[in-house]
Amino acid sequence: MPSSEAAVANQTHDNPALLHHFASAEQQKNAASFGMWLFLATEIMFFGGMFCAYLIYRYWYFGDFGAASKTLDIRLGTINTAVLICSSFTVAMAVRSAQTGKRKAIAVFLLLTIVLGLVFLGIKGVEYKAKFEEHHVPGQADFHLAGSVPLHPDLPVNQAHAQMYFSLYFAMTGMHALHMVIGVGLFSFLTYEAWNGRYSPSYYTPIENGGLYWHFVDIIWIYLFPLFYLIERHR
């Protein structure tokens, strides 16, 4: 059992990863985990500010949001959601491999995660490029969203409110993509360390905390997807 190995490491204080100011590896691991969750709490509040803005403007400009939402590519959006879910699965498997001490498996699953993350970013790039080509970028002189409000086919889209939708779209998916980029960087480092055998069943905190970060970014997308891609699709 890995836990008994860890217990031995506790008692003998021979764990090289144990820092001087902790009494035991367990105390250190719990502190690191708690710290990571607190960091994720700050991330909830960070994205929370934008979700709050989204909620208010969607409530105000629901029709224009619906019209703007339909210009997003639902096929690419769904694929990207699936890609991120797969990456969360590979992360979970990487942590499991660390728990069971399989060095190569850790590296392989981490690499798979990075690849999936890059695929996500690539698809996101394609979508962004399309928005630039369709003149759907807010604050630009040539911004134009054709069409009408879904519920009222004779009511043309309000250009100002459509720009608000795309402002939120770029701000929120952009901030999410930035987190993905940071995640890819982080995981590249973890892969390197894992390949060099830095992690064992008694010490894999960086992989676990990196995994928590990745899952969190995934959860943000789980909300962004319906909120941006799936408004008024049925009309």
Added chain:
Amino acid sequence: MATAAVGELGERENYLNREYGIKSWLLTVDHKRIALLYLAGITFFFFIGGFFALLIRLELMTPAGDLVQADTYNKLFTMHGQVMIFFFLIPAVPAVLGNFLIPMMIGAKDLAFPHINLLSWYLYILGGTLMLYTILAGGVDTGWTFYTPLSTEFLKTQVITAALAVFVAGFSSILTGLNFIVTIHRMRCPGMTWDRLPLFVWAHYATSLIQVLGTPVLAIAIVLVALERLLHLGVFNPAMGGDPLLFQHLFWFYSHPAVYIMILPGMGIISEIVCCFSRKRIFGYTAMALAVLGIAVVGFLVWAHHMFVAGISIYAALVFSILSYFVAVPSAIKVFNWTATLYKGSITYQTPMLYAFGFIGLFTIGGLTGLFLACLGIDVHVTDTYFVVAHFHYIMVGGMVMAYLGGMHFWWPKISGRMYPEGWGRLAALIVFLGFNLTFFPQFILGYMGMPRRYWDYSKAPEFQILNVLSTAGATILAVGYLLPMTYFLWSMRYGEPAPDNPWNAAGLEWMTSSPPPTYNFDEEPVVTWEAYNYDEIKEEVPVAQ
């Protein structure tokens, strides 16, 4: 630092004389050394912000706008606010005294994440450098609040670098708070249960909660401002259907609780000092601990009282007005319990205690005038006048800076291993108290008479001059009061009497180790078997000062 003199005396190894050289400071992960790094940083920014304050007061000595132009004046009060709030008040007590004392008070060797602690300091310095760049590159004139659409659509000044500076400093603040929370949960020594924690630690726990939960919302608000300027996104832009008031909501969601980031650690200090110098257990320990948590939580429910005249819904304004009154309950518990602690205490009037008395009185005035501002009707009358300026300076300068100075005097023997000169200390405390009141009390009257804040010229109302001259005179006295402690603290590092381990015969783990403490704080891990503030078990009085 004092290390050379310490070495000559042949004292034992401590955190100051263990290693020498620039590298041993800049790469240290010792929370005590990082606290001193912060001390250097915040002192520097205190004088930068103080310099701007001095220019503001000089301009207002005469009714005409004769010393600086309007644009310059706008920059002066903006940068005074941003420097003082983000680079002095918010980090002052937590990052200096909190950093130094929390691990010792709970019997730990260090904070839970020493490297992140050092990272926080570097982020603080990076943010500070950006702020200095902002100042040198022409300044910023948004007001410290960055209100949209002024900050996004109209100004040509250094808004983005200022926003970035605040963002980075905010990150530093988040990491400090995160570190404290984990430390207080996970690093307490055997026997140090939650109900034995010093109230200083409780106050920092509440502060950290605000830092962790509030700061990210400020961060996203100013990131969106920067994105509006850089990429023309329009989340707050009325031209795209945006609501500038949303920025104010997000901004004050953090910035009102941020007021409690500034005052709660001060309350922690006062609890320690009042108990020590009246030789009594704190009155109502549990109520005091719950009160700081209560202030932290209720503080999140009141933010829109900054926006009563901005055009928010009148019904929401009523709700926020009522909720704002609730902050008075835990605040009053604090003040009444300090007073009750003094009752029948054996009180001595050393410098820290003088500052504590100053704090209790001035905080009460600041807090009560806060109730005026929570009241919807009166707030409409005095919004954006000097009444508001006087109110929050009574909390932040009269409260927080008093507490900070009191704490610095109280723990200076522990930090430096030297005593400060008690006579000079009492004199400085008196000067600060008088100078402060002369500066800010006239501003209450000015504001109630209708003098608006942020005006550089009041030549249409020359009757305001006499009170403004009094205020400026007070500011000069206050400046002397601040320079004095800095001078004798520096002096004492070389020439002060060597401090005993427990110069006040105070309770608390930090006094049970040597002065200055060894690198890992305690030679043996302490085991606590007593309640906090067990002054009834300590027979010695506070030694009488020369």
Added chain:
Amino acid sequence: MSEHISSVKLYVGIWLALLLCTGLTVFASFQDLGPFNAVAALAIATFKASLVVLFFMHVKYASEKMTKLTIVTAIFFFLILITLSLADYLTRLWT
């Protein structure tokens, strides 16, 4: 130590459930549910997020007691932000 090691079978199950829910939410968005389109979208998203938090992030088995409290606290303060902001936006007499 917190060592609860979940089986590969469980992870695969969660993975498939998440993919299934993604399909479900896209399907639901094309149905006219009246005001319940948004409710369905958010309910499915929250269900998916819960699966990730409980199983992939090991919160269901966490030995660290503070984990759950931290999540609840963050969500609670996020709700304060939303509720009190909406208290303003929903009761304004002007638009």
